[in-house]
Amino acid sequence: ENIFDRSRMAPKTPIKNEPVDLSKQKACTPERNPITPVKLIDRPQPDPWTPTANLKMLVSAASPDMRDREKKKELFRPIENSEQSNTPDLLQYDMIDDCTVDEFEKQRPSRKQKSLGLLCQKFLARYPSYPLSTEKNTISLDEVASILGVERRRIYDIVNVLESLHLVSRVAKNQYCWHGRHNLSQTLKTLQEAGELQYGELMTFFQHKEQDSDYKFGERKKETIPDSQDRPLLDFSEPDCTSASANSRKDKSLRIMSQKFVMLFLVSKTKIVTLDIAAKILIEETQDTVDHSKFKTKVRRLYDIANVLTSLGLIKKVHVTEERGRKPAFKWIGPVEFPGKTDELRGHSPTSDPLPGMQRGACAPHKICATRRQRFTRHASFNSTQPCEGTRRKVSSEPNSPRQERQDEYCSKMINLAAVCRQKIEEDTRNPSITSPLSLLQVPGDSEFCVNPLPQAVFPVVQADVPNLSLPNGINSQALHPSTPAACQTENRKPTLLPNQPFLCFPSSSLFMLCSSLQENNLRETLPTTGDMGNKRAETQATVPPAASQKRSSHKCASPSAPVDDQEPAAKKQSMEESDVPLSLVVPKKVFESPKAESIPGSGCTSASHLEAFHLDLTSPAAPEATHKESTKPLDSQEQEKWSQNKDPDEPSPGKEHISKENANQPLLPQYLYVQPTAGFNFLFSANQAPGAISLAASQLPSLSVPCVMVPSAALASFPLVCSPTVTSPLSPVPEGTFSTATSMNFSMSGLASTTPVFVGTTAVVTPKVSPAPSVDPQQPAHPTLHLSPVLASSCGAVKLDSPVCMGHPVTLLKLQQPSSAPLTPKTIRPARHEAFFKTPGSLGDPVAWKKNEGNQTRNASSVQRRLEISSTNPD
């Protein structure tokens, strides 16, 4: 048959491997598309004749993407290529002729090449993460399908997931509109909120023990679960989507499932969700009913969703080892914290609004929800299901009261649950082997997560959080509070918070983050939850954010106490991270307002507040970004612990989160992320970039500064990395070359680490030196925004991160402009303010309080990096 077709269709060139179909295409453009999608061609028989089919073929042939694809294939199988370039074009049938089966197989695109994840990457590569509003970004399913060489069905899988996150929206039949990640933070935030309500406890629970939880809490679960069902909530479709009708079709499970799945991550303290747990939770009602087949199907779907989310750089696959064994799981590597409210952001550019933060923040929180709800409501009629929800929604829509009440109730309920969980946890904790929640998380050898505890746990704590920033989308900063305390608690870890310091130092930190202006992303702040964070970083990815996940509401209520307990264990675990790796995160600002400082004034909390000050305005001006610099550091880091102090404390108050919002307003914080070498590679992130960016596309990189940089650890050791987004021209010598490299890389793939260090950033400067004296020189003064070198910094005056604290390690950031917001002033400033902040941390945006670490002992150069301090100075 094939032959027949071919003859007819196209003369085709025998060329390569591709099956017949290809040949057809080839006919058109022989060289280019070696890779034709099999399907089209293959299937063609049935409809080769259809106009559509032909069209598709043509399109595919023409498409550049196709070429890429082919290239990839080649890469994958160089061997094959070399040998057979021409081999079998035949299909199976043809094979008979000459090709051996083997050859055939080789040529045949591997299953992996056809994976949904890869397809999704290609899909995403076609659109900018942050499209200009002006651009038209319509997506034609048919076109894309043909270009990518897949059936439309597959595109639906991708689009449905993207739609659930609002990266796209359906405008018409066969037409979708690409929105990009501009609103991703908001969407995530919304999901997080919704998730907490729906799954907060559940997750907590599950994480501890699934079974038990189910068992015991079965009822609860049911309750919640059902609720979850409502799609509308979650979804927001677009604001208007008028298509009320839209609701139709079942619930569009893939979309809903996707949202729910994401919610689970956002709600999870560990940020790791195992497939089976997710499947159980997502299987709606059924608690027990879960028949195996249904479960299986659900899992299948989750894989589909996970592939897309992975391509988006929001999650990554990991394995969790539990008592029962290793289980597949996914870890959230996307932004974790979202600024408080934020709706507004949407349209703006991140930097654009300088002021605002506060106000908006304040009000905003529910806005979005409300909007959606309304929408839903309209549609609502349809939603027959779950009346409850409807109710709920409505309620919620009102920002005010109802919701609160509801929460309260919820809280109370949860409290019990929490208590139970806690017990379990405690028990677990005792159990050396595992801590419940964490246990799940940890992944033993697998990826990066290891369960084994390291002796020193070093988990740095981060104190500060970054408040959110002004970024429109929202950055998130809230979360930490609660957790933070916990983290701090862990004893050892108390890293470095110094009272005033804005930054934290972690002992062996694997990485640091500093935030400067961020845009969407959040910074991840800290560590609260520790485990996650550590792990994450360690691992890898760029994810910066991991951790902290705490969220608010439910937690507050429910587990106030619990968390703490839990955390300890968690911390331990974290600490464990693979060998040394602990990472440290540093966050400049922090927002706590927390009055509560109960715990320790000086320490943690306060520091946090100081952090706020930290914010720099970098962003506002222009692009402020900071540069990053780092050096690798050796290891002794642990010493650092000494420095660290704990924070403590506590609880941040609930409200804090919101508060953070205010902070958020503030312009920015520079964030830096440093990852230890151990991890395998180092990253630096600039806060500015959107989180998503990371994963993505290289395409972005070029245009902007790259948000992340990956460097092989080894490389790092020798070189410090710096990234500064803002600047366009790379100052440092290295940069260019490296740069390019960087650009080329795709972050998404973890695998990519290049051997050489990469520097990215427009401005960035890199200093080759190792930890110790970093780089003064390298940097250039040039940018306005930041400087790395201390010297410069001083000159600039604005901000400086120095590491006085850090041991010497000099990393400094300077921010020139916008002092006002920036808290950063070094020592000088500090003193006075210092007090202020204590008093009213939250309110002051600026007060900057920097803490400094003292130098604690560790001063070695190596450790330098660890400590970043901003102000350095006074501890006071």
Place this chain on the structure above:
DNA sequence: CGATCCCGCCACATT
């Protein structure tokens, strides 16, 4: 052999 997940049938929705 379990984990993944491609593939595409087919039902339901929309036009």
Place this chain on the structure above:
DNA sequence: AATGTGGCGGGATCG
């Protein structure tokens, strides 16, 4: 009825 959507699960691959 045709076409768009997308649930669903068999069974092929991968590891």
